[in-house]
Amino acid sequence: MYSRSSEPVRLERDCAAVLVPQGExxxxxxxxxxxxxxxxxxxxxxxxxxxxxxxxxxxxxxxxKEPPAPLALPExxxxxxxxxxxxxxLRTCFDPEIPINVVDLGLVYEAxxxxxxxxxxxxxxxxxxxxxxxxxxxxxxxxxRSKLEMIPTVAEADVELVFDPPWNRxxxxxxxxxxxxxx
Numbered sequence: 001m002y003s004r005s006s007e008p009v010r011l012e013r014d015c016a017a018v019l020v021p022q023g024e025x026x027x028x029x030x031x032x033x034x035x036x037x038x039x040x041x042x043x044x045x046x047x048x049x050x051x052x053x054x055x056x057x058x059x060x061x062x063x064x065k066e067p068p069a070p071l072a073l074p075e076x077x078x079x080x081x082x083x084x085x086x087x088x089x090l091r092t093c094f095d096p097e098i099p100i101n102v103v104d105l106g107l108v109y110e111a112x113x114x115x116x117x118x119x120x121x122x123x124x125x126x127x128x129x130x131x132x133x134x135x136x137x138x139x140x141x142x143x144x145r146s147k148l149e150m151i152p153t154v155a156e157a158d159v160e161l162v163f164d165p166p167w168n169r170x171x172x173x174x175x176x177x178x179x180x181x182x183x
Contacts, residue, residue: 006035008034008035010033010063011033011063012061012062012063013061014029015028015055015059015063016055016056017053019052019053020045020096021136022135023135023136024135026053032048034048034049035047038099039065040094040099041093042057042060043056043057044057044065045097054139056143070150073085073151082121082154083111083113085151089148090103090125093140093147097136100172100176103173104172104176106176109127110125112124118155120155121153122157123156123158125144125158125160126160127162128163128167129163129167141159144157145158169182
């Protein structure tokens with residue numbers, strides 16, 4: 001939540017946001033005052049009037065920030081280069097309450113790149129949540145999908161939410177366990 005290191009913010013325009021952890025889409029009105037509590041992966045978690053909200057990177061201008069730069073990929077990039085960029089993009093996806101990306105949290109079980117008949121690439125991801133009832137599940141899935149579809153040559157991304165095997169803290173990277181005090 002809010003701490004002394006949180007950056008004060010005032011919304012410069014009405015802004016689409018997601019209420020955390022419920023996952024409900026809302027519009028925050030221009031002039032709202034709060035604090036940025038997390039700025040990771042191109043999105044922002046803000047604390048306004050006692051609630052947390054996630055603001056997507058495309059709306060960064062509403063809080064006086066720059067939207068993320070478009071992704072670049074050489075025209076002759078092979079599937080391996082695209083797969084490297086897929087995993088890089090996955091590491092820009094964060095739970096708005098946890099400052100650790102979904103890969104290091106151990107939420108991504110697999111990510112596969114293939115070619116479609118039209119030459120575009122198709123990315124298939126299987127991922128889970130730390131808890132099956134997480135209200136942010138649909139938001140995280142949509143974040144993963146949209147960030148993967150930002151990759152040049154990726155025509156479509158399919159993100160499947162699975163719960164087998166169930167997530168546990170041993171799936172986290174060592175750095176993530178250290179960060180959360182679960183080592």
